[in-house]
Amino acid sequence: MNRRILAALLSAVLLGSVAVGYTVLRARPAPAVDRAGITLDAPGLLLRDTRTGRLAVQDSGGERAGSALGCARLYAAAGTGVCLREGLASAQLVLLGSDLTERRSIPLNGVPSRARVSGSGRMVSWTVFVTGDSYNGGRFSTRSGILDTRTGTLAGNLENFTVDGRPPDPDANVWGVTFAVDDNRFYATLSTGGHRSLVRGDFAARDLHPLKDNVECPSLSPDGTRIAYKKALPNGGWRLTVLNLADLAETPLAETRSVDDQAAWLDDRTVAYGLPHSGTGADVWAVPADGTGTPRLLAADADSPAPLH
Template sequence: MTRAVILDDTLRTRRTVDFGGTPNRARVSPSGRVVSWTVFVSGDSYATSAFSTRTGILDTRTGYLIKSMETIQLYLDGKRHHAPDVNYWGVTFTDDDNRFYATVSTGGRTHLVEGDLKAWKAHTVRANVECPSLSPDGKRIAFKKRVREGAGNPWRLHVLDLATMRETPLAETHSVDDQAAWLGDGTVAYALPRGTDSSDIWSVPADGTGTPRLIARDASSPSWVPPARSDTSPR
């Protein structure tokens, strides 16, 4: 049994949700209102397409819980899509607490989807996008892209400009099997394994320039908390 624990800003427990599977890919909307998590429900390797996931979404204000988003109406290339192999993971929210991006896998391919919680619909935006992470300005998505077949080092971090749909490969050339996190609008952070039982956090510029920089040893799942603004600070 896995348990998601929702905390307030004083680290007091507000809600717990129990579910089966191995936890992965937790995300919180910019306002803190909506949270999401993904669990693996089989023992298959993450580096292949032969695995199953369940992705849940919780509205912390209303208490409305979706334990699996597989019931969402999916439109693949503009057409309503039904298939038993549909899996979602890696949700990232916009700042309106309604729209989101995620990965969907079906038919042996992965796609970036844009979804609407209120309408409970999602449509594909681009193929070969996994573990999206929306930038704070809402204009770009960092993601891992499959650049070679097979289980050995298949990924490369990219950034997608949502206005132009232009992809930029980042300067990190190691295979990154992680949902990257934005450190502001100009930098992306991610975990890289070190040995068999540890990982470190690295960062790299989001425009494809520069070189990777080690920022934390023995850590994983980076997340950025923006500094609090005073009433007199610029908006």
């Protein structure tokens, strides 16, 4: 990635810490309790507790149960979880069963950034930041991959996928994967030549098809009709926006703070996202997906939300 993204990250920290335009006070929950028996099958909100850096689950009443599993980024669906860990030499993807047992691990070269699991629990994706690409002047770029947990098929670098049947440009970067219900189609961001766009991917065909400009970190709605994403603004930062896939019409959401996150749909009406508030801390907020309403605090001192059904 580039210095614009790093600057926007700093801006997001400042905006999150002062909570511009909102009078909602952050209610700090009681510390998460390490509790045996946490599963990914029970209803609740999976999240990363930013005070401990560990996986936790928050129930509908706001009570949080913590685990001993440390993650930099996480997600889960249908009893399959993914935890991205940071290490001294390299990062690691850990595939989790519903009882949080480790099913498989994959070494990753980079800093954990995004993680997703398809609605069926079959497909897992990840994105890491990397440095040192000769075509990128040594600045940040990304590596994204997809694992089919049923067959074991691994696509370790989506930059190797073709774009409408043609080889991608040498400077191509792909990040922020989200899966369709058929476990073959997916959406992601493609960047090349300083131009960023939403692409629809075909995992079996190893191909990407551009759909719309200026769409970053897409998240497909449960009904498969809309994409929530962060839209880059001319003056810097991002605006959380929803795209209707039928006509590509955009709806800016009521969250006006800069959101540098891959939003998660809680249901077909609501999206959740993380906002930094100080240092390495963050909070999870939620906002209606139709542009109405106001943001509400969903989980203090947390990020990386994923609904468990």
